[in-house]
Amino acid sequence: MRGLTRQQIEHYRREGFVAVPSLLSEEDIRLVDASTAELAEETDAERIADVFEFEHEPVDGKRVPRRLYNPYEQHENFRKLAADERITDRVVSLIGPDLALQHSKLNLKPARVGAPVDWHQDLTYFPHTNDDLVAVLIYLDDATERNGCIEVLARRHRRFLDHTLPDGTFAGRITEDLDEERYGAPVKVEGTAGSAIFLHPLAPHRSAKNVSVERRRALIYQYRAADAFPIYTGPHxxxxxxxxHHIRGERSPVARFGGPQPVIYRPDGHPKSLYQLQEMSQK
Ligand SMILES: O=C(O)CCC(=O)C(=O)O
Incomplete structure (x- = not known):
């Protein structure tokens, strides 16, 4: 098993994330590129909005996609990668041998217009009976501050931060003040294409707008321990x-309860993605 090293596990537990260089190869990234291109070509005009979400700002007069929804459902190569032991062995180091994929997405953050993602904790979007979930964010391009690498507020993954608007609805972003004196400066997690960030589901994170001429894609697999079950908060x-999807090890006949008590937010409508929810909450 190619799990995380003891130092990496300690880093994750203490800081709420750990970066792992060179998880995927250039060849893996070429396969992902080819699969994404195939989907863009094959998807008929009516279905395109079910598969891709687009930026508001056009580039050279054309709409550019910012997210491929649920890549696991869309292409065999994304299914293979979700079960790839280079990824799952490391997830096992953090949350044990029995794993399910909770969801997947591919954020495309196109050059010049790639929208920012505001501070949030993933678990607020999908509270579970315990917090043994891990997001694996794999950069498919070199990620720097200029093209909007992921930023993390380290050591803040022990409790739920406030994500409510004054009317009590879910903003999809942290609404309490994250002043640097109290919370410390965010860690900008730069990395080369193929490197990955393993992120605790309560680690606050964000990314800035892409103001560069280089795209910054991130393939994201959210895993959970097989005994972490979702809490029903609405039809979504x-x-x-x-x-x-169950990915590895045994299914669990019991739900395990643990971690900080999950805050249950009241969504406002049915926004399709984090981008839409965060944009609505700013209006
Ligand atoms: O791709 C990014 O910049 C942020 C990803 C993220 O936090 C999300 O999609 O939940």
Missing amino acids: VVDVENCA
Whole structure:
């Protein structure tokens, strides 16, 4: 098993994330590119909005995609990668041998217009009976501050931070003040193409707008321990669970309860993605 080293595990537990260089090869990235291009070509005009989400700002007069929804559901190569032991062995080091994929996505953050993602904790979007979930964010391009690498507030993964608007609805972003004196400066996690970030589901993170001429894609697999079950907070949970898949080890006959008590947010409408929810909450 090619798990994380003891130092990497300690780093994850203490800081709420750990970066792993060179997880995927250039050849893996070429396969992902080819699969994404195939989807863009094969998907007929009517279905395109079910598969891709687009930036508001056009580039050279054309709409550019910012997200491929649920890549696991869309292409065999993404299914293979989700079960690839270079990834799952390391996830096992953090949350044990029995794993499910909770959902997947491919954020495309195109050059010049790639939208920012505001501070948030993933678990607020999908509270579970315990917090043994891990997001694996794999950079498919070199990621720097200029093209909007992921930024993490280290050591802040022990409790839920406030994500509510004044009317009590879910903003999809942290609404309490994250002043640097109290919370420390964010860690900008730069990395070369193929490197990955293993992120605790309560680690606050964000990324800035891509102001560079280089795209910054990130393939994201959210895993959970097989005994972490989603808490029903509304009909959207059923849709998300249609994209959950047992990946490795045993299924669990029991739900385990643990971690900080999950805050249950009241969503406002049915936004399709984090981008849409965060944009709505700014209006
Ligand atoms: O791709 C990014 O910059 C942020 C990813 C993220 O946090 C998300 O999609 O939940």
